[in-house]
Amino acid sequence: xxxxxxxxxxxxxxxxxxxxLANSLPATVPFVGPEAQERAIGHPFAARMGANENxxxxxxxxxxxxxxxxxxxxxxxxxxxxxxxxxxxxHYGIGSxxxxxxxxxxxxxxxxxxxxxxxxxxxxxxxxxxxxxNYHVAGFGGALHKVPYIDDAESLPNxxxxxxxxxxxxxxxxxxxxxxxxxxxGAEIKAQVENIPDGCILLLDEAYIEFAPExxxxxxxxxxxxxxxxxxxxxxxxLAGARVGYAxxxxxxxxxxxxxxxxxxxxxAAQAGALAALQDGEWLEHTKNCVANSRDSIAAIAxxxxxxxxxxxxxxxxxxxxGDGMWAKRILDGLxxxxxxxRMPAVAPQNRCIRVSCAPEEELRLFDIALGKVLTxxxxxx
Amino acid sequence: xxxxxxxxxxxxxxxxxxxxLANSLPATVPFVGPEAQERAIGHPFAARMGANENxxxxxxxxxxxxxxxxxxxxxxxxxxxxxxxxxxxxHYGIGSxxxxxxxxxxxxxxxxxxxxxxxxxxxxxxxxxxxxxNYHVAGFGGALHKVPYIDDAESLPNxxxxxxxxxxxxxxxxxxxxxxxxxxxGAEIKAQVENIPDGCILLLDEAYIEFAPExxxxxxxxxxxxxxxxxxxxxxxxLAGARVGYAxxxxxxxxxxxxxxxxxxxxxAAQAGALAALQDGEWLEHTKNCVANSRDSIAAIAxxxxxxxxxxxxxxxxxxxxGDGMWAKRILDGLxxxxxxxRMPAVAPQNRCIRVSCAPEEELRLFDIALGKVLTxxxxxx
Numbered sequence: 001x002x003x004x005x006x007x008x009x010x011x012x013x014x015x016x017x018x019x020x021l022a023n024s025l026p027a028t029v030p031f032v033g034p035e036a037q038e039r040a041i042g043h044p045f046a047a048r049m050g051a052n053e054n055x056x057x058x059x060x061x062x063x064x065x066x067x068x069x070x071x072x073x074x075x076x077x078x079x080x081x082x083x084x085x086x087x088x089x090x091h092y093g094i095g096s097x098x099x100x101x102x103x104x105x106x107x108x109x110x111x112x113x114x115x116x117x118x119x120x121x122x123x124x125x126x127x128x129x130x131x132x133x134n135y136h137v138a139g140f141g142g143a144l145h146k147v148p149y150i151d152d153a154e155s156l157p158n159x160x161x162x163x164x165x166x167x168x169x170x171x172x173x174x175x176x177x178x179x180x181x182x183x184x185x186g187a188e189i190k191a192q193v194e195n196i197p198d199g200c201i202l203l204l205d206e207a208y209i210e211f212a213p214e215x216x217x218x219x220x221x222x223x224x225x226x227x228x229x230x231x232x233x234x235x236x237x238x239l240a241g242a243r244v245g246y247a248x249x250x251x252x253x254x255x256x257x258x259x260x261x262x263x264x265x266x267x268x269a270a271q272a273g274a275l276a277a278l279q280d281g282e283w284l285e286h287t288k289n290c291v292a293n294s295r296d297s298i299a300a301i302a303x304x305x306x307x308x309x310x311x312x313x314x315x316x317x318x319x320x321x322x323g324d325g326m327w328a329k330r331i332l333d334g335l336x337x338x339x340x341x342x343r344m345p346a347v348a349p350q351n352r353c354i355r356v357s358c359a360p361e362e363e364l365r366l367f368d369i370a371l372g373k374v375l376t377x378x379x380x381x382x
Numbered sequence: 383x384x385x386x387x388x389x390x391x392x393x394x395x396x397x398x399x400x401x402x403l404a405n406s407l408p409a410t411v412p413f414v415g416p417e418a419q420e421r422a423i424g425h426p427f428a429a430r431m432g433a434n435e436n437x438x439x440x441x442x443x444x445x446x447x448x449x450x451x452x453x454x455x456x457x458x459x460x461x462x463x464x465x466x467x468x469x470x471x472x473h474y475g476i477g478s479x480x481x482x483x484x485x486x487x488x489x490x491x492x493x494x495x496x497x498x499x500x501x502x503x504x505x506x507x508x509x510x511x512x513x514x515x516n517y518h519v520a521g522f523g524g525a526l527h528k529v530p531y532i533d534d535a536e537s538l539p540n541x542x543x544x545x546x547x548x549x550x551x552x553x554x555x556x557x558x559x560x561x562x563x564x565x566x567x568g569a570e571i572k573a574q575v576e577n578i579p580d581g582c583i584l585l586l587d588e589a590y591i592e593f594a595p596e597x598x599x600x601x602x603x604x605x606x607x608x609x610x611x612x613x614x615x616x617x618x619x620x621l622a623g624a625r626v627g628y629a630x631x632x633x634x635x636x637x638x639x640x641x642x643x644x645x646x647x648x649x650x651a652a653q654a655g656a657l658a659a660l661q662d663g664e665w666l667e668h669t670k671n672c673v674a675n676s677r678d679s680i681a682a683i684a685x686x687x688x689x690x691x692x693x694x695x696x697x698x699x700x701x702x703x704x705g706d707g708m709w710a711k712r713i714l715d716g717l718x719x720x721x722x723x724x725r726m727p728a729v730a731p732q733n734r735c736i737r738v739s740c741a742p743e744e745e746l747r748l749f750d751i752a753l754g755k756v757l758t759x760x761x762x763x764x
Binding site: 026048265 | 392396397398399400401402403404407408409410411412413415417430433435436437438440445448449451452453454455457458459460461462464485486488489492497498499500514521551578580581582583605606607608610616620621622624625632634635637638640641642644645647648649650651652
């Protein structure tokens with residue numbers, strides 16, 4: 001159908017005129033997927049512990065719901081995600097008009113940034129926090145201001161001070177934090193709400209909240225227009241590949257998403273899976289137990305090999321490798337070449353760590369063996 | 383977790399500062415889904431023939447692939463959609479770097495408009511063509527110029543004349559056309575390529591191309607930077623609810639999507655389903671036969687009731703109801719109240735028609751009965 005094999009040349013003037021903003025952006029991806037790494041190294045990973053996926057899997061009821069819905073996949077999904085939003089509204093005791101469902105938190109982050117940020121508008125985040133947020137801010141021409149972590153935790157007070165200083169329209173704060181696994185109490189966060197500057201909105205990314213200790217989610221009025229919260233079915237509910245996230249907030253803020261979102265962006269089976277997952281509270285408890293046990297096991301393995309696990313309120317553990325970023329990178333590269341997919345923070349001094357996702361015993365056993373082998377190799381060669 | 387039930391009030395200055403562009407947009411949705419209509423009328427539709435979904439369904443192999451992949455849904459999808467892009471590259475005899483996969487054509491339209499259109503930039507389409515394209519153009523502040531249909535068909539020559547006149551950066555042209563079902567030959571389109579103005583890109587939406595007669599797809603070099611084509615698994619492949627579309631084009635244009643797209647926007651099971659669907663050519667032929675037969679049946683039903691079916695190169699038939707838009711709307715409303723979901727063109731004179739999607743015999747039987755009842759009722763009351 002296409003003439004592809006021989007080279008056709010065209011005058012220089014032809015072709016797309018991208019916007020100045022688009023021309024200024026690099027072609028980039030916030031995360032290289034494990035599949036691309038597998039293609040590069042030529043074999044599949046033996047243990048997939050790098051993307052904070054929930055290897056314990058979703059509720060069997062969610063899998064069954066998606067399998068049933070696959071037979072009806074000739075139908076577009078309900079663009080309003082009505083059933084899922086109704087169920088979430090009931091779950092939280094809020095209105096369904098306080099909820100927008102989207103293609104993962106990643107998709108919702110893009111929409112929120114687009115709604116708020118014109119070129120040059122100020123945004124604040126922590127240096128080393130979620131790269132996909134930064135990707136979207138850059139993608140809409142925002143001026144991103146970064147605040148350092150303090151003791152491996154994001155500092156909400158410092159983020160808000162910076163927001164006031166630069167007149168930010170948007171502040172990103174993840175609780176619990178990724179990639180360090182640290183957590184603030186809900187009371188600490190709530191105490192900071194009065195410090196949100198006028199005309200600024202605090203984006204509270206709670207992707208990992210279900211793994212956190214009781215009280216980590218602040219009790220904030222849903223109609224407070226200064227805050228928008230984002231949550232997901234990708235982590236505790238084990239549906240990363242389904243792409244279902246949601247934002248909770250004041251109804252006018254939520255309604256604004258209707259102006260720009262891809263109304264037909266949701267997968268129909270994913271909606272059904274998320275609904276079933278939400279309704280299986282028992283499986284969620286099971287998952288939380290598995291994750292808590294796995295965190296302890298990862299910490300024990302780290303200690304056994306002379307490394308220092310950091311406390312975690314998530315489904316991953318940041319392990320302080322006891323050196324600088326170069327040293328941690330050598331350990332990470334060693335693990336990858338041993339077939340263990342893990343990742344690491346990008347910014348010093350957090351990049352002294354590797355980040356290991358919770359996993360069942362078999363994966364932990366492989367990680368344990370590989371870590372020992374890698375460390376022995378590195379120590380004997382140094 | 384939230385204080386939702388009592389009303390908390392906040393100072394007027396608090397809350398989000400949306401961009402001027404976002405403030406200027408209405409909260410809108412290009413299409414109200416049938417589920418929302420069902421909620422409004424209080425019962426489900428008996429026949430779902432309004433969204434040009436493929437009611438004959440996807441390949442059983444695609445369903446099986448999605449069901450298998452559901453068990454692995456805890457994994458994120460490969461953000462590069464590598465396997466699917468490789469298969470498409472083989473299918474078309476082009477490079478995988480000529481292909482970007484996205485969340486349906488709708489998602490890809492949004493990305494393309496974002497790459498090209500800054501506020502005030504000119505865009506050209508046909509008056510009454512795909513509303514979701516217009517939605518994205520408005521969403522990025524583009525100045526949309528519309529060209530009338532000629533004899534119920536989009537006019538590529540006129541679109542390109544208008545593009546030259548307004549210095550458009552982007553021209554939308556669907557072949558076959560939705561909502562009228564008309565088609566241009568590939569040769570006619572190819573003859574127009576030299577008339578694409580410098581610095582303009584022709585977006586050729588081929589969502590329905592598999593249903594069109596042989597020769598409707600123009601033979602254009604894949605590295606021609608003046609054209610980008612979009613195709614989908616939503617129509618002939620029966621996977622509307624999966625959300626898998628793709629764009630084909632010159633590699634630099636395709637690479638630009640990497641700057642802004644939601645890299646983790648794809649559903650993992652949907653990738654597997656699309657791959658299996660692409661490889662089941664036999665099912666595609668089966669589907670095309672079913673659709674061709676159904677087109678004939680819809681046309682016969684229309685004629686039987688004294689209405690005039692238009693020729694169609696798609697999986698739907700536009701039926702000229704023999705009056706104006708008000709008359710067609712009364713017929714459409716009557717059908718909807720009889721439980722038959724159909725839609726109609728939005729703009730005169732095309733809105734003298736209703737648009738009916740191809741469907742199996744049982745749905746056609748219900749449509750036939752309902753159409754007779756509605757027309758009898760309207761004629762007796764007029």
